[in-house]
Amino acid sequence: xxxxxxxxxxxxxxxxxxxxxxxxxxxxxxxxxxxxxxxxxxxxxxxxxxxxxxxxxxxxxxxxxxxxxxxxxxxxxxxxxxxxxxxxxxxxxxxxxxxxxxxxxxxxxxxxxxxxxxxxxxxxxxxxxxxxxxxxxxxxxxxxxxxxxxxxxxxxxxxxxxxxxxxxxxxxxxxxxxxxxxxxxxxxxxxxxxxxxxxxxxxxxxxxxxxxxxxxxxxxxxxxxxxxxxxxxxxxxxxxxxxxxxxxxxxxxxxxxxxxxxxxxxxxxxxxxxxxxxxxxxxxxxxxxxxxxxxxxxxxxxxxxxxxxxxxxxxxxxxxxxxxxxxxxxxxxxxxxxxxxxxxxxxxxxxxxxxxxxxxxxxxxxxxxxxxxxxxxxxxxxxxxxxxxxxxxxxxxxxxxxxxxxxxxxxxxxxxxxxxxxxxxxxxxxxxxxxxxxxxxxxxxxxxxxxxxxxxxxxxxxxxxxxxxxxxxxxxxxxxxxxxxx
Numbered sequence: 001x002x003x004x005x006x007x008x009x010x011x012x013x014x015x016x017x018x019x020x021x022x023x024x025x026x027x028x029x030x031x032x033x034x035x036x037x038x039x040x041x042x043x044x045x046x047x048x049x050x051x052x053x054x055x056x057x058x059x060x061x062x063x064x065x066x067x068x069x070x071x072x073x074x075x076x077x078x079x080x081x082x083x084x085x086x087x088x089x090x091x092x093x094x095x096x097x098x099x100x101x102x103x104x105x106x107x108x109x110x111x112x113x114x115x116x117x118x119x120x121x122x123x124x125x126x127x128x129x130x131x132x133x134x135x136x137x138x139x140x141x142x143x144x145x146x147x148x149x150x151x152x153x154x155x156x157x158x159x160x161x162x163x164x165x166x167x168x169x170x171x172x173x174x175x176x177x178x179x180x181x182x183x184x185x186x187x188x189x190x191x192x193x194x195x196x197x198x199x200x201x202x203x204x205x206x207x208x209x210x211x212x213x214x215x216x217x218x219x220x221x222x223x224x225x226x227x228x229x230x231x232x233x234x235x236x237x238x239x240x241x242x243x244x245x246x247x248x249x250x251x252x253x254x255x256x257x258x259x260x261x262x263x264x265x266x267x268x269x270x271x272x273x274x275x276x277x278x279x280x281x282x283x284x285x286x287x288x289x290x291x292x293x294x295x296x297x298x299x300x301x302x303x304x305x306x307x308x309x310x311x312x313x314x315x316x317x318x319x320x321x322x323x324x325x326x327x328x329x330x331x332x333x334x335x336x337x338x339x340x341x342x343x344x345x346x347x348x349x350x351x352x353x354x355x356x357x358x359x360x361x362x363x364x365x366x367x368x369x370x371x372x373x374x375x376x377x378x379x380x381x382x383x384x385x386x387x388x389x390x391x392x393x394x395x396x397x398x399x400x401x402x403x404x405x406x407x408x409x410x411x412x413x414x415x416x417x418x419x420x421x422x423x424x425x426x427x428x429x430x431x432x433x434x435x436x437x438x439x440x441x442x443x444x445x446x447x448x449x450x451x452x453x454x455x456x457x458x459x460x461x462x463x464x465x466x467x468x469x470x471x472x473x474x475x476x477x478x479x480x481x482x483x484x485x486x
Contacts, residue, residue, distance in 0.1 A: 006071035010038055010054075013068065017058045027057035044075060048460075073461075080181055081452070087187035088453040091427070091446075092303075092416070093409050094194050121237045127230060128156060130239065134226060135160040143222040143253045145171040150234055151192060158195035161202050170196070170205045171253070171260055174443065183445035190263075190446065197264065197441075200433030206260030207443070222249050267438040270370045273428070277417075278335055280426075281342045300346040301454035303416035306356035306367030307400075310340050312388035313366075317381065321374040332373075349399040349458055353410050354472060357402070361386060361476050383480045390473045393466075399458070402469040407462040413438075418451045 014024070014035075025032045028050050035054075038045070045051050051072050055065050074082040121127045131153070135142070144157075149172075160166055174189065175182035196203045217229035217237060227246050230237035240246060267273035302308060315333060322329050360366055364376030377385065393400045403410060413430020415438075427441040427450060457463055464472075 004044075004071075004075050006068070006075045007038070007044070009068055009071055013055075013058050013060055013064065014038065017060075019057065019059075024054060024057050028054035030054060044072075046076070048072070048076070080184055084184050084187060084449045085453055085456060087184065087191060088446075088449055089408060090191050091187065091194070092414060093411065094191070094198075094429075095411055116241050118239050121228070121230075121239065124150075124152070124233075124235050127228075127234055127237060128152060130228065131156055131160075131221070134223075135166065136164050137225060138164070138166050138223045140167070140224055142166050142168045143171075143220075143250065144168060145220045145253060145256065147172070147218040148232055148234070149192065149219070153234055154193055154195050158199050161196065161199040165202065167202045168196070168199075168204065169257070170203065171257055172205070172207055173210050174207045174445070176209045177445045177448055183449050186443060186445045187449065190441065190443070197429070197439065198431055200431055201266050201436035203264075205263040206257060207263050208260050210259075220249065220253070222246065222253060261442075263442060265440040265442060266436045267440070269437050273438045274335060277426075278338055278342070281339075281346075299419070299455075299458075300348045301351070301416065301418040301451070301458070302348060303351040303403075303410065303414075303418075303454065303457075304356070304367060305353050305410055305412045305414060306360050307352040307389060308343075308350050309360070309366050309385060309389060310336065310343060311392055312385055313340075317377075317385075318374075321377065323373050323375065349401070349454070351401050351403055351416075351454075351457060351463065353403050354405055354464075356410075356412065357473070357476070359412075361480065379480055379483075383477060386473060386477050386480070390470065390477065393470060393473065400469075401457065401463040401466075402472065403457075404462050404464050408457075416450065416454070418447070418454045 017024075021032055021035045024030070024035050028035070030038075030045060030047075030050050034045060045054075052069060055068050058065075058068075060068065077085070118130060121130055135157070157168065161168055170193075172189070174186045177183055179185075190197075193205065197205070218232050219230040219234060219237070221228045221230075224246070225241075227240040227249050228237055229240070240249070265276075267276065313336070315337075318333055318336060319329070322332065324332060356367060361382055364378065364382055365371055366377075392398050411430075413432070415426070415428035415430075417426040417428070427446065428438050429441070431437060431439055
């Protein structure tokens with residue numbers, strides 16, 4: 001069996017460095033025997049910090065050092081798990097925007113009489129051209145069932161959903177976590193259809209875990225007036241115009257849909273989402289009392305753009321700034337008190353971004369509260385809030401971390417809630433669309449990998465050192481006091 005990529009690479013860099021084994025051993029705290037075997041590509045250290053020190057001692061370029069450490073993490077984690085973590089990262093970093101057409105306003109759809117001559121699509125170009133012309137004619141629902149869906153087709157559909165307000169139902173199969181590379185397949189599929197997810201409430205994806213059928217044409221797009229059956233790669237297909245045949249396809253589609261689960265849960269506004277979060281956590285906390293999880297496993301990860309100020313806000317501050325009348329104001333304050341109590345009950349780990357912290361402190365806006373229902377905090381109030389937040393961060397059991405934006409760039413509006421219970425996990429995306437301000441992605445394989453990703457962060461990956469986090473918060477307090485941040 002040959003050496004791994006990391007073993008080959010570290011072996012070469014040790015030789016290139018010209019450093020003695022004794023020096024490398026002292027610098028990394030790895031034994032001489034360990035270093036010697038690594039130089040022969042025969043041993044993989046389990047202590048990541050010692051490997052980091054060894055790579056620093058080799059005095060490689062920054063790029064080579066990053067490559068070496070990435071190879072080490074990949075080998076230690078395993079290829080599939082590493083690839084899953086990269087897909088989770090891609091999912092989290094997806095921009096909070098939707099595709100907009102830069103083309104001229106859509107022309108009047110072609111008359112179907114002129115298109116009915118088209119019976120066979122012989123290339124991807126013909127497939128895309130047909131869909132571009134005919135999607136605007138979908139007067140009600142586009143029913144779609146696919147095995148694979150190329151990026152070009154996803155983008156065309158997303159643009160059409162935005163431009164023509166088409167309602168699209170999409171059926172597909174995912175893989176269970178018991179299947180090799182199952183979660184990786186699911187993550188890649190979700191990342192591929194992300195432009196459709198960000199289209200808003202008009203896109204309704206449904207999934208199951210059934211094996212793919214050996215159909216002659218596995219991909220179908222069905223409207224009331226036409227239907228297209230496409231090959232797996234969507235490089236070619238047939239067009240159906242006969243009403244009786246289309247009716248038959250619709251009936252088959254509806255039968256298939258009955259066995260599917262919804263991938264998304266939409267929230268019309270932040271209030272609806274807040275109610276869901278509160279009720280869901282109430283159910284989860286009650287369940288944890290009898291679930292029998294080991295105490296060290298019962299962790300609740302929160303990852304969001306802005307820091308969680310729930311713990312340091314006061315009723316007095318909320319009452320002063322909320323613009324709501326009664327009973328809405330009292331109701332919101334009660335929700336806040338309940339959420340604060342829930343967080344106190346949970347074994348919570350919080351992640352936030354530096355950019356989100358800077359935004360909150362420079363504007364007086366808090367990510368947990370919709371901007372239109374309260375007035376911004378004053379400078380003295382921001383200073384007091386930040387001082388309380390810093391004190392909380394410094395508490396030994398606080399577990400509040402700042403993400404390293406050089407490694408993970410979380411966009412505004414993305415929110416993660418991850419637990420050991422895959423049923424209660426949440427990946428919330430900000431859509432900002434009418435009747436769909438937020439949506440939640442619901443799938444157990446993704447929930448499992450999301451939890452592992454959060455655990456990886458807690459162990460030190462992609463987060464700033466605690467000293468750096470505290471220093472940055474302290475500097476912001478001083479800037480506020482000096483009037484630099486306003």
